[in-house]
Amino acid sequence: MMLEASQLQSATVLSTQLCIVGAGPAGISLALQFIGSGIDVILIAGGKAGHDEAAQALYAGEVADDALHSPLTEYRHRQLGGSSATWGGRCMPFDPIDFERRDFIAGSGWPIGHDDVAPYYPEANVLAEAGDFQYDAKKAVEGGMRPIAEGFNPVSFDNDRIERFSCPTDFGSRYRHRLAHAANIRVLLDAHAVEIRAGGEKVEAIVLRTLDGKEITVAAERHVIATGGIETARLLLASRSEAHPAGIGNAGDQVGRNYLCHIAGTYGELAFAPGTPVFHGYDRAWDGVYCRRRMALRPEIQREHGVGNVVMRLHHPRLPDPAHGRGILSAIYLAKPFISYEYSKRLHGGDAMTPGHVLRHGFNILREPFGVAGFLLNWVKVRTLAARKFPSLIVAPRNNRFTLDIHAEQVPNLDSRVTLGAGLDIFGKPQARVDWRYKPKDIETVRVALELLRRDAAATGRASLDFDPEGVAEAMLRDGAYGGHHIGTARMGPNPDTGVVDRECRVFGTDNLYVSGSAIFPTSSQANPTLTIVAFSLRLAAHLKREFLPKRSEIRTSAIKGAAA
Amino acid sequence: MSILVAGAGGFVGRRLVEKLHAEGRPVIAGVRKPRESFARLGIEQRIFDAEKPETLGTALRGVTHVVNCIMGSPAAMVASTRNLAEASVKAGVQRFAHFSSIAVFGNAEGEIGDDFPVGQNVDAYGQAKIDCEHLVRKAQQEGLRTVILRPALIYGPGSEQWTARIARLLRWSRLGDLGAAGDGICNLIHVDDVVAAAIAALDRPEAANRAFNLAMAEAPSWNRYLMDFGQALGFTPIFRVPGRNLRIETKLVAIPLKIAEIVTGKLGFGQQLVPDLISPSLGRLFNLDARYHSARADIVLGAPAVGYADGLRQSANWVSRQ
């Protein structure tokens, strides 16, 4: 059932068994598991079904360094479906090594292993509409996927690990009808959590406010915070009380620390011999899912060199430099004003457009007008009009000279933080303040991977990599922290001194409060987070269902009562 | 024992006759027009039109068991059932198995067992099926031992509606992965399981005077069925049908197609000339959240034996042979 908070009276108290705060992929995946379960659920969307300026403004906050992190109203969407309203849909699971304690990475090691979440990945893949849980290039497509280039097998890398793409599915519009239809689920639109109320270990209620000034309380037996990596920390920190003076779950001063994104950028020039057939695009699985190869640094090599997890993809040259000579890249460069900030930031880079630039880009287009027109027409077909969209721009560079698109783990960092800032939102609640930091290790991971690729590529005799080791940091930090991946602010740990939630995602120091979302990830992996977020929601749902089962003793008592009656 | 299958020219009737014949049972095919294939097998055929009671006179002579597989317009089904049931009472038939349908449950959602109340928002077809069930129960009160079978969507070799038509729509990418429009449950039952249940309905004493849902356990979602079947047919990669396509199909395209279907039908052309239509009610079915349970049939008549994967494979093979 869908409920507009505007239809409720102020001071309404809603009671339920399970209250889920936040309706992005994490909250929605969790709620879906309870359809028909007999357990009463309230899902708080924190916005409308669709973009709403006033709701979005509640995300505003402070950023310590504008060059390193985007404004807090960007790369987050306060609405039903959360940021999946705009995500790119790139899916892949975490690797076993991501969960391990690695001596060379301080703060690494989860209290659970890959095996604990593995059973939930296939269903997560289905919910994300990324098809079969099959991430092996040899099996994802009948007959195997096309190789990047014949004989090109850089040995330090696994070239058969792929990424698969969601439609990309907006969890809000995709699953709304199922939630609306479920008798035991109430979706509360346009209500915003401002406080988790807990007198002691037991969380009593979630306090909500509406944009038209009402206060509504949801009292549940169990509560789950699924408001995204930044907002989860903010809500926990802002829920200060006598019982929780530093905020909830923050006895060990861990909430908001270890705020991780990914280290990413395009760099280097990988040149294949002219004329060598090189494939860096998408293959399609039987179910229509787009699949793409990546080069993933092998776990044993990570250990050997003491670096983090990292993947690379072949990429078209950077758009702003007209020297790439490709009309379509120039056309997209010139279309910058029509592309959303979130996608244009990395595509176009920060460079300002000068008239001379524009002219040279224009010239590129004139050099291959039919190529550009054909490309755009096809783009309308496979992207604009398609329900399963072609995931990204694939343009072969002239002369077989590719850049590398790099996506690397950011290692845990106690000083990279989300805290409460000085500003207040319209409800008078402190806004978030983000101070994103990175460590030398983060840059080293990328530098080492590039050096290994340079050596390995040369050994294959098919390609050569050219890059300047001194320039790695600048290239990886040019656009700052990778947008949209907000990880680690309520990390899972063995105890409250090093973590915020336990292995079941229950917040330390509480009985009945849980977190779902990338906030709980102690390490960031090379992988984009959403598939793993969904897998953890499924795991949490299974745990909560067990918790909700009446205890054996209760069944016995009620049976006796029944017999007496 | 002598079994008359009325409506033997239809999809289920034909399979049932062939199966009974293969088992060496004395079976008579009740048809409106004689069929070459039955003649070849040496199966006795009796020609009648159950809508016209006067043609039924000799049809039931010597018959001990009747299976009513007659399909048609709502009026035709009701008239045929009435006439056939009355004639069976008169002829002293020992067992009367009647094919109803899960359509009697209308658009009811949730878990639907054998004793779920019928009649919630039913369409004309479902109402006719309910009326037929009433007529069968009336005959039961007059001493006829009856069995009512309510199969779900019958798929498999020979199924025009849920196999051949779906395959055509998949081939032209008019159906595929439907996303939010295809989350309903696709309650299938394989034709061989339906035939087996019908035979058990004649044989088992405990089946008498009861109604049975016939549906597969753990039925897939519509999206799952459409994608799995598309894969089995080799129509890959499966097309993700944009929501707007399906809306246009059910709201705009369905109307002229329906008219074209009626006109070509009236003019006596084959209906093959008109492309399949995706009616609004079919569109709704793709999202119907109803799961039919056949607990009673599983115990009394035997649980379905054809697995989903096998059923898909057989269906795809049959379609490719067409």
Ligand SMILES: Cc1cc2nc3c(=O)[nH]c(=O)nc-3n(C[C@H](O)[C@H](O)[C@H](O)COP(=O)(O)OP(=O)(O)OC[C@H]3O[C@@H](n4cnc5c(N)ncnc54)[C@H](O)[C@@H]3O)c2cc1C
């Ligand atoms: C441009 C972009 C591209 C991306 N591409 C990818 C990709 O290719 N692959 C990938 O894996 N990930 C990608 N992501 C990341 C992905 O979108 C997130 O990982 C995912 O949305 C996180 O899901 P979530 O449910 O944890 O949080 P969110 O999606 O952030 O949802 C949070 C929910 O909580 C609600 N909420 C927030 N605060 C409150 C409050 N106080 N009270 C009540 N409700 C509240 C919000 O309204 C929303 O419903 C991308 C993100 C962006 C922005």
